[in-house]
Amino acid sequence: MIVVVVAIILLCHLLLYRHRSFHYLRYFQQEEYNSGRFLSWLWNNRVFDIKATAIALIALIVVGFVPFVGSIVAAVALLFPIILEGDPRITGKITLKMTMRAKRIYLCAFILYATLLCIAAWYVRLHMLWLIQILFFQSIPLLLVIANGVMMPLERIRQRRYVSEAREIVRDVNPVIIGITGSYGKTSTKNILGEILQIAVGTTFWPPKGVNTLMGITREIRENLKRGIDYAVVEMGAYRRGSISRLCGITPPKAGIITAVGLCHLERFGSEEDIFKAKSELAEAIPDNGILVCNGDDPAVRRIAEENHKLVTLLYGFDDNDLDCWVSSMALEGDKGTSFTLHWNDDVYDGYVPMFGKTMLYNVMAAFSMACAFGADPEYVLAVLTNIEPVGNRLQVERNGDIIYIKDAYNSNPIGFCAALDVLEGLLAKRRIIITPGMIELGERRYEENVIVGEVAGAICDLAIVVGDVNSDALRCGLERGGLDDKDIVYCNSRDEGFAYLSSVVKDGDAVLIENDLTDLYEQRVRL
Secondary structure (H helix, E strand, C coil): CHHHHHHHHHHHHHHHHHHHHHHHHHHHHHCCCCHHHHHHHHHHCCCCCHHHHHHHHHHHHHCCCCHHHHHHHHHHHCCHHHHHCCCCCCCCCCCCCCCHHHHHHHHHHHHHHHHHHHHHHHHCCHHHHHHHHHHHHHHHHHHHHHHHHHHHHHHHHHHHHHHHHHHHHHHHHCCEEEEEECCCCHHHHHHHHHHHHHHHCCCEECCCCCCCCHHHHHHHHHHHCCCCCCEEEEECCCCCCCHHHHHHHHCCCCEEEECCCCCCCHHHHCCHHHHHHHHHHHHHHCCCCCEEEEECCCHHHHHHHHHCCCCEEEEEECCCCCCCEEEEEEEEECCCEEEEEEEECCEEEEEEECCCCHHHHHHHHHHHHHHHHCCCCHHHHHHHHCCCCCCCCCCEEEEECCEEEEEECCCCCHHHHHHHHHHHHHCCCCEEEEEECCCCCCHHHHHHHHHHHHHHHHHHCCEEEEECCCCHHHHHHHHHHCCCCHHHEEEECCHHHHHHHHHHHCCCCEEEEEECCCCHHHHCCCCC
16 A cells, blocks of 8 residues: 555656756756856745645645545645646746757756655655655755756767857858947847848848857857858857857957947946956957957947957947047937938938937947948948848837837846837827836846936836836836836736736827846746
8 A cells, every 4th residue: 555655646746846847947948057047046036846845744744644545635736736837838938948958957857856756765654755855846956957067068068069060161151250249239230230231242141139159159050051151240149258259269250340348247247347358359359450340439349449459440439539430410200210310431321220219320330330341332231221120129119000119128238228218208109108127137236227227217208117026126216216106107026917007008199118028037036
């Protein structure tokens, strides 16, 4: 009888383990399998398995009176969290992607877990088994971290093989590589430049959306970089020093654009100086006879240009302070786009893009300058720009009936946040509404910077919907400082709840700014 009871307990326990490990693995995946950040998030948010622990504690009491029946009932009760909670592979804002790496980590952790559980069941009495199971429930995320460490040597071997293959492809195709980095504006600039070069200069390869990591770019090269491609535009992201140097190792740039040196990911870098040095790695990798295009309005980027002068070094911006490309005026064309006056090589041009905001025009100037440096005709480039659409969720303005939506829901930063608010203010609207969770990864500056953007929003908006509690105090402080009444600030626990409220109050004639979108890790507290 006891063998049957223990078997039922183990079966139900392993079924719950499978469910729980998928939940934890989803958050681990969102932290890019960074064990330190994942464990820190677990501890800081107290993401412990409360439900299963409560069931085990109750079982400890019950099995003292009815050992077999109590254990079976408790074992079956372990299945209720599986029924009540959604499958993380198909539910949640960012679902668990069971990639080959995720499968390997899961399988390794499962083998470790099942082995230890069976050993405990063999040597421990029935009553004590429930006490030990509490430790097992809480150990699931730790075992995933251990499994990740166990699999890391094999993962690195695979990664080195893929990187080597990508490097060989780059050598074989031999395109002119243009690297793009910066604290923000990378993806939009890459997309604009790729479109321009493809139409005005030559066949061009550029990875889609925000692909900017070593393995992401490696995958794109292995799958899509083919012979006959003349140019490759590569977005280079970084969370630490050395990341861009490694990217330059497989995609050696002959030219590069540096859009900004700001506070984005300050928490990961540790200091503004480290951000500066990380972004400088692109300029350092460009040969002396190459091309470097830099944001001349950003003091740190201008410093990079001065310290890494190339055969062709171009500065762009709005303040005509020794700039090669600059915009002297801009105006919104309703909700259709932006017209502007551009200066280049002592000539003046009238331009238009179906995009919005000062930051977008910075991206346009960067791409324009680089394309012209490669021989594109300025007027032809401006003609191409009239048909280029913004990358999704990056200051993307859309109209739904008589309601205007500004979608700027990707990886917000202080300057980009304020630029989106400028666009919101410039649109004709009866009411201006913002829905946002605020900004993260700003280290010790997070509270201060969220107060600042909140104050700007408070002066512009008629209604603010604050999502989650990560930045709610800072945003409330800023919004009230900006003049928004407390009754016009609504707090929602999640994005879905926020959008549900928005849909119930939005009216014809409103303009809505959707600013930033946090992952499940940060949007709300996780309770298991």
